[in-house]
Amino acid sequence: GGTLSQNNQEEPWVVHRVKTWLEKHKAKLSRLVHRNSKNNQKNQDSFEAPRVVENFLSADEATQLLQRYQPLLHDSQERDGGHVKSSSQYRSSRSVRLPPLGDKLVFAVEQRAAALAGYPVDRVEDFQLACYNHAQLYALHRDDAAANTNPNTKRVATVLIYIQAPIRGGNTLFTMRPLEEETDLKLRQPLRTEQDAVELFQHYCKSHCRQPNKKKRFNKHHVVVEPSVGRAVTWDNWKKNNTVFMKESTHGACPVWKGQKCVIQQWIASDALPLRRHNLLAIVPLGAEYSYHSAIHDTTTTSATQNCFPDVSTQQGKYMSELCADLSTSLSTITKLQEGPYENVGALHLDNTGFSTTLPFHTIFADNDDDNTSSSSKGCTLLFWVSKPQSGLTLVSWEHDKLGRIQLQQVEGFQLELSWAGTASSTTVDNNSSSLAILSIDPEDWYDWSWVSVYTSLSQVSVKVHSRGGYVLGQALAESPHATTTRDDESCSTADEQPSQQQVKLSLFTATLMTHRSTDDGKAAASGTSTAFVEQEQTAAFTKKAPANNNNIVLPSVDVSFLLLYKGRLDDSDAAQLRRQAKRYDATS
Numbered sequence: 001g002g003t004l005s006q007n008n009q010e011e012p013w014v015v016h017r018v019k020t021w022l023e024k025h026k027a028k029l030s031r032l033v034h035r036n037s038k039n040n041q042k043n044q045d046s047f048e049a050p051r052v053v054e055n056f057l058s059a060d061e062a063t064q065l066l067q068r069y070q071p072l073l074h075d076s077q078e079r080d081g082g083h084v085k086s087s088s089q090y091r092s093s094r095s096v097r098l099p100p101l102g103d104k105l106v107f108a109v110e111q112r113a114a115a116l117a118g119y120p121v122d123r124v125e126d127f128q129l130a131c132y133n134h135a136q137l138y139a140l141h142r143d144d145a146a147a148n149t150n151p152n153t154k155r156v157a158t159v160l161i162y163i164q165a166p167i168r169g170g171n172t173l174f175t176m177r178p179l180e181e182e183t184d185l186k187l188r189q190p191l192r193t194e195q196d197a198v199e200l201f202q203h204y205c206k207s208h209c210r211q212p213n214k215k216k217r218f219n220k221h222h223v224v225v226e227p228s229v230g231r232a233v234t235w236d237n238w239k240k241n242n243t244v245f246m247k248e249s250t251h252g253a254c255p256v257w258k259g260q261k262c263v264i265q266q267w268i269a270s271d272a273l274p275l276r277r278h279n280l281l282a283i284v285p286l287g288a289e290y291s292y293h294s295a296i297h298d299t300t301t302t303s304a305t306q307n308c309f310p311d312v313s314t315q316q317g318k319y320m321s322e323l324c325a326d327l328s329t330s331l332s333t334i335t336k337l338q339e340g341p342y343e344n345v346g347a348l349h350l351d352n353t354g355f356s357t358t359l360p361f362h363t364i365f366a367d368n369d370d371d372n373t374s375s376s377s378k379g380c381t382l383l384f385w386v387s388k389p390q391s392g393l394t395l396v397s398w399e400h401d402k403l404g405r406i407q408l409q410q411v412e413g414f415q416l417e418l419s420w421a422g423t424a425s426s427t428t429v430d431n432n433s434s435s436l437a438i439l440s441i442d443p444e445d446w447y448d449w450s451w452v453s454v455y456t457s458l459s460q461v462s463v464k465v466h467s468r469g470g471y472v473l474g475q476a477l478a479e480s481p482h483a484t485t486t487r488d489d490e491s492c493s494t495a496d497e498q499p500s501q502q503q504v505k506l507s508l509f510t511a512t513l514m515t516h517r518s519t520d521d522g523k524a525a526a527s528g529t530s531t532a533f534v535e536q537e538q539t540a541a542f543t544k545k546a547p548a549n550n551n552n553i554v555l556p557s558v559d560v561s562f563l564l565l566y567k568g569r570l571d572d573s574d575a576a577q578l579r580r581q582a583k584r585y586d587a588t589s
């Protein structure tokens with residue numbers, strides 16, 4: 001003991017040797033200690049092994065989800081920006097995206113996924129189901145890219161849930177290192193071709209397979225998760241407040257060799273998504289219910305003459321509005337306005353002269369109390385969400401705010417220009433006015449998305465559709481005999497009065513435009529100018545009722561359209577984000 005504190009001469013030689021060794025290696029040791037503490041620090045922003053959670057779903061829930069949504073699966077490679085793409089060896093599965101259309105089980109899964117990843121539920125990207133059959137796989141990839149700076153599309157975390165386990169194959173493999181560090185099997189050079197990458201991945205998968213006869217060496221750093229019904233696995237794609245991309249989050253879905261594997265992918269965004277925001281007052285499915293029938297049939301009220309579209313917004317169980325069609329006279333006559341009770345929202349009303357709405361005064365004109373008083377919380381936005389319309393369709397959007405403006409909307413291949421009273425400008429119009437544009441899209445035309453917003457008290461509207469090359473594809477001008485509103489200004493200042501019901505006759509006509517798809521070769525221009533205003537005809541978007549025996553109807557694999565009612569005005573970035581989201585119902589991303 002005490003010898004250590006005495007001078008060197010009296011120290012036993014062993015102690016002396018230790019001390020000298022320590023002295024000699026001091027620098028090295030301190031470097032080691034430092035490295036260790038740095039490593040600990042680094043752990044907070046380095047990739048951690050994915051977390052596996054058992055019984056995330058019950059077997060019964062898994063079965064129900066499969067039964068409901070397996071029929072909607074479509075080839076993951078089927079479409080790419082509207083173009084059919086040859087099938088990829090890199091990713092071969094079938095998948096479907098589900099808009100939030102009121103399936104309580106889907107919502108429950110979304111909530112659980114958000115909780116598991118540690119985020120609020122408004123960050124959950126729409127639920128996706130994907131299934132892999134024999135030899136299908138998804139080679140090494142990451143779920144996001146370092147270059148992504150968009151908070152709506154940034155996938156900060158992933159929750160992968162297995163709802164069907166294959167008999168053989170189908171593991172999820174994590175390499176735990178950057179994709180950039182992988183090399184091809186033959187030359188050990190950085191991966192250059194898709195082929196190289198797939199071969200490498202297949203090799204990795206094989207070496208982790210349980211193969212009784214072949215004992216392959218496998219990489220001990222790899223993490224492999226076997227599919228098991230109800231199991232979930234989660235990991236971070238970004239860390240440190242979503243500023244550090246996890247380049248080591250490389251993973252892939254090994255090929256399935258026997259049976260079928262199905263997973264639900266839930267990606268968590270770094271910001272609240274437009275379809276989940278609290279200012280989204282209502283989502284009413286319109287064209288979607290054929291495809292999503294089994295999920296929402298229990299919330300749809302039907303009788304002999306009434307066809308109702310309930311609000312199935314993400315605020316589950318809080319049906320705020322209902323759109324009903326009276327089918328007793330004709331499919332196109334939609335007369336019944338449901339009389340509430342409604343929260344925040346009055347009602348939506350359709351009739352054969354167009355689309356009108358009755359909304360509580362405060363919804364349209366007043367600031368929302370529970371909102372911070374930004375100008376965008378004034379007014380409301382009503383828009384149709386349309387994907388792959390199969391037949392005649394009416395697109396409607398109506399907005400009102402104190403400023404009033406005309407929006408130019410870029411639609412794929414077209415620029416939609418709206419003007420009132422013949423003036424194609426975006427000048428401010430009468431503050432207190434409101435109106436609507438209805439576009440009836442020719443059934444033959446493929447129309448991905450449209451959002452048309454017009455404010456006016458003027459009696460004329462002109463609509464033009466330009467191709468990107470500058471051709472006028474369609475043009476129409478019409479007068480509305482009823483473009484007036486009856487607004488009781490008195491009720492503005494009477495706070496405690498019942499909100500006055502605002503009857504807004506929105507339109508009495510439909511503009512029929514031949515909107516041919518982005519062909520800038522002049523042919524489209526020639527055939528596309530036959531436009532006219534016509535009385536509104538039957539609109540397929542509202543002909544909800546399926547044939548009596550709907551078991552045999554052949555449905556388009558994806559048929560989604562719904563109406564959204566937002567409190568406040570959607571800004572351009574919201575609109576852009578919505579459009580991106582809508583595209584996902586067509587093609588997987």
Ligand SMILES: O=C(O)CCC(=O)C(=O)O
Nearest residue numbers: 138171172252253263265
């Ligand atoms: O299916 C799997 O095992 C993984 C799927 C996956 O990584 C993805 O879809 O991004």
Ligand SMILES: [Fe+2]
Nearest residue numbers: 141142143251
């Ligand atoms: Fe992935």
